[in-house]
Amino acid sequence: MxxxxxxxxxxxxxxxxxxxxxxxxxxxxxxxxxxxxxxxLIALFLRSFGYEPFNIPSESMLPRLYVGDYLFVAKWPYGYSRYSFPMGPPIFEGRIAGSAPERGDVAVFKTPSDNRTDFIKRVIGLPGDIVQMRGGALYLNGDAVPKRRVADFVVPQSPNMACLKGEVFVDESGERMCRYLRYEETLPGGRTYFVLDSDPASPGDDTAPFVVPEGHYFMMGDNRDNSSDSRFSIAEGGVSFVPAENFVGRAEIMFFSTDGSASWLLPWTWVSAARWERIGRLF
Incomplete structure (x- = not known):
């Protein structure tokens, strides 16, 4: 049935x-x-071979870079190494394609202390160069790099601007401001940029001569009183000489900047906290 x-x-x-x-x-x-x-996969490809975003966590590159700046770093100018890829897989040694970093470039690299942490500094010494600081003046291969006093660097104090090593004052409107002594340096070849140097007794103002080894670079922050860079050994908290392999890329364009005063729970503060005048700046 x-x-x-x-x-x-x-x-x-x-x-x-x-x-x-x-x-x-x-x-x-x-x-x-x-x-x-x-x-x-597309995002990983673009991040590895095209542009990678970075944010600035310290004041070591003032006055060029503020804490809270967000920028794109281009990968192809220096070619590619294992550190061009996420997690730095040991897929090959050295660098392939691209050109060598140029003196004056603002570049991101993996600090040699752990080959993992990202630092951003300016390329000062090329392989074979002799670099020295004397009384706050930069010397390359025995010659003083021209350093000209210009107008003070003055910027509002904010959660992203602690004013370390600078002078804090209140302006006529009652706003707290930071002031630093600012100078213009001109590298061999004519490339110019601004540096801050307010402390005449800064530990990095007088050094022994550094001879940059082959395949390495000497990196310095523009904020000379507040930068852990090649003037200091890894044991001293610096980065010493940076191997060419450790370069991640060259800073290209600023795509956002915030003074840190915004609250994620208050969307309207995102607009007031943005430093609109900095967005779109090129390097």
Whole structure:
């Protein structure tokens, strides 16, 4: 005798509908997964071979870079090394393609102390150069780099501007401001940039001569009184000489900047905290 339920055509139709829905859901999930994986692969490709975003966490590159600046670093100018890729996988040694960093470039690199932490400094010494600081003046290969006093660097104090090594004062409107002594340096070849140097007794103002080894670079922060750079050994908290392999890329463009006063829970403060005049600046 036939079971009425199994013989009912409507049950077969219902099972077919459920099966079709299940297959449709499974197909949608697979399509969604393929889309996510594809997007991740595209992002990894662009990050590894094109541009990578970085934010500035310290005042070591004042006055060029503020805490709270966000910038894109280009990967291709210096070519590629293991540190061009996420997590720095040991897939090959040295660098391939690209050109050598140039004196005066603002570059991101992995600090030699752990080959993991990102630092951003200015390229000062090339392989074979002799670099020395004397009384706060920079010397390259025995010659003083021209250093000209210019107008003070004055900027509002904010959560992202602690004014370390600077002078804090209140202006006529009652706003707290930071003031630093500012100078213009001109490297061999004519490249100019501003540095801060307010402390005449800064530990990095007088050093022994450094001879930059082959395949390495001498990096310095523009804020000479507050930068852990190649003037200091790794044991002293600096970076010493930076191997060419450790370069990640060259700073290219600022895409956002905030003074740190915004609250994530108060979206309207995101606008007032943004430093709009800094966005879009090139290096």
């Amino acid at each position: 036939t079971d009425p339920e199994t013989a009912d055509p409507s049950n077969d139709a219902s099972r077919a509908v459920h099966q079709a829905r299940g297959e449709q859901m499974l197909g949608s999930m697979k399509e969604g997964l393929r889309t996510i994986v594809g997007a991740v």
